[in-house]
Amino acid sequence: MREPTFLILTALAGGPRHGYGIIGEVNALSAGRVTLLPGTLYTALDRLVAQGHVAHDRDEHVDGRLRRYYRLTPPGQQALETETARLRQLATAAETRLRALRPRTA
Amino acid sequence: MPPTGDPLARRYRRLLIGYPRDWRRARADEVVAVLLDTATPGRTRPTTREAVNLLRHGLRARLGRPASRTVVAWATLAAVICGLFTAALATWAAWHTARPLPDRAAARAVVAEVLPGHEVGGIDPAAALFTFYSQPLRARNLDSLLLGDGGEYQQASVTVAVTSAPTQRQEVLALARRRLDETGWRTYPTHVRPDVTCRVDGCTPTGAVTEIVTARRGDTALTLTVAPRPSIDDTYVTVGLSRATPTAVPFAAVAGGLLGAAAGWLLFGWVSRRTERPHPAAGTVTVLYAATMLLWWAPVLLAAPSLFRHHLGEPHPVWHPLWEWLGQPALSLFFVVGAGCALCGLALAALPRRGPLPYAADQHELLG
Numbered sequence: 462m463r464e465p466t467f468l469i470l471t472a473l474a475g476g477p478r479h480g481y482g483i484i485g486e487v488n489a490l491s492a493g494r495v496t497l498l499p500g501t502l503y504t505a506l507d508r509l510v511a512q513g514h515v516a517h518d519r520d521e522h523v524d525g526r527l528r529r530y531y532r533l534t535p536p537g538q539q540a541l542e543t544e545t546a547r548l549r550q551l552a553t554a555a556e557t558r559l560r561a562l563r564p565r566t567a
Numbered sequence: 568m569p570p571t572g573d574p575l576a577r578r579y580r581r582l583l584i585g586y587p588r589d590w591r592r593a594r595a596d597e598v599v600a601v602l603l604d605t606a607t608p609g610r611t612r613p614t615t616r617e618a619v620n621l622l623r624h625g626l627r628a629r630l631g632r633p634a635s636r637t638v639v640a641w642a643t644l645a646a647v648i649c650g651l652f653t654a655a656l657a658t659w660a661a662w663h664t665a666r667p668l669p670d671r672a673a674a675r676a677v678v679a680e681v682l683p684g685h686e687v688g689g690i691d692p693a694a695a696l697f698t699f700y701s702q703p704l705r706a707r708n709l710d711s712l713l714l715g716d717g718g719e720y721q722q723a724s725v726t727v728a729v730t731s732a733p734t735q736r737q738e739v740l741a742l743a744r745r746r747l748d749e750t751g752w753r754t755y756p757t758h759v760r761p762d763v764t765c766r767v768d769g770c771t772p773t774g775a776v777t778e779i780v781t782a783r784r785g786d787t788a789l790t791l792t793v794a795p796r797p798s799i800d801d802t803y804v805t806v807g808l809s810r811a812t813p814t815a816v817p818f819a820a821v822a823g824g825l826l827g828a829a830a831g832w833l834l835f836g837w838v839s840r841r842t843e844r845p846h847p848a849a850g851t852v853t854v855l856y857a858a859t860m861l862l863w864w865a866p867v868l869l870a871a872p873s874l875f876r877h878h879l880g881e882p883h884p885v886w887h888p889l890w891e892w893l894g895q896p897a898l899s900l901f902f903v904v905g906a907g908c909a910l911c912g913l914a915l916a917a918l919p920r921r922g923p924l925p926y927a928a929d930q931h932e933l934l935g
Binding site: 479480481484498499500501502503504507508510511512526527528529 | 594596597598600601602603604605616617620621623624625627628632633634
């Protein structure tokens with residue numbers, strides 16, 4: 462799973478969000494490192510909807526602008542859990558190696 | 568969102584042209600709202616980054632199949648080959664802007680200039696800029712062209728035979744090179760080709776060599792061939808004159824290539840979206856696509872490397888035309904059968920679908 466996809470699913474794990482909300486949440490989650498452009502976001506959303514990981518939740522109109530909300534589906538939650546476990550395992554392995562390396566280089 | 572007087576919204580909406588119409592109908596209001604939300608206050612024009620991003624992802628959306636990770640590669644394969652063939656067709660048309668080949672008097676004058684004091688024998692004028700078995704290509708030759716003889720469609724040259732008795736070969740070559748330099752020709756290194764004798768069981772080198780000097784001046788290319796021994800009519804030097812690639816050719820190649828690649832991408836996208844399952848001919852169309860790509864790419868992959876080696880092997884004042892690099896018309900039967908498969912695929916894709924188009928379905932789901 463690519464990083465933007467992981468971040469979009471993570472953003473939706475906090476509850477349904479509209480496009481602009483997802484962009485803001487992804488930016489916050491990545492500490493400002495990832496700023497999704499709308500074209501990129503909607504290509505990812507199209508893919509996630511087609512894979513059944515994300516679904517349409519509801520529509521709202523705010524100041525004449527359409528806000529379409531998306532939510533994480535159970536398969537999407539499962540995919541996010543699997544990816545999180547994979548990343549955690551990798552991070553743990555890297556941390557273990559780095560801990561072993563530090564006393565020698567100190 | 569209905570069209571508003573907001574110029575930024577109008578410009579964003581215009582940039583969605585890259586997306587297919589069904590997608591725009593279902594999502595344009597939503598995407599424009601997000602774009603307006605992300606725009607800094609007071610801005611009236613999309614940024615270049617936004618424009619490129621929307622056009623790029625719009626072209627991706629045109630392919631449909633949002634979950635596919637390979638559809639972009641398949642579309643690229645189709646777009647590149649379409650671009651190559653349309654570029655070749657455009658260069659063929661542009662080649663016809665070349666001046667007619669030199670007539671007998673002009674050819675005789677060139678030989679008198681390059682090999683003064685040598686006697687001119689026969690002059691074999693060219694019937695056209697490109698000929699098929701030394702004759703202009705005619706409709707009645709198309710079957711021969713398709714069925715194996717396509718390689719005979721070649722650039723023609725006016726050939727002048729020089730028949731006066733040879734002095735030393737090296738003297739003739741030195742004289743020709745000196746005169747070419749003095750009269751403004753750009754000369755290339757002499758190419759030496761071993762002479763061979765061929766029998767039923769194969770060809771063996773005789774030890775003698777044919778030496779070839781090539782040169783170019785303006786839009787004329789010259790090939791001076793010194794044979795190891797005089798031919799039956801006492802010809803020992805031949806001078807061939809042909810036309811250099813016209814200036815319009817590279818421009819036509821770029822324009823034709825871009826137009827063809829764009830058309831290939833859009834057509835592939837249309838077929839891809841139309842034939843997303845359920846479609847009665849989805850499987851057949853995939854097979855026809857594979858056959859088309861195989862039949863169109865195979866001649867290119869066969870011809871281009873061998874022509875590249877040929878170009879490296881001897882000097883070329885004029886490059887072989889683009890269609891020869893694509894294996895055309897030597898392997899034009901492959902191209903024609905491939906084109907037939909492509910047309911069948913397009914016709915099947917136009918069949919009525921069992922369900923709505925995927926984006927229309929999305930819209931139904933989204934709005935339902």
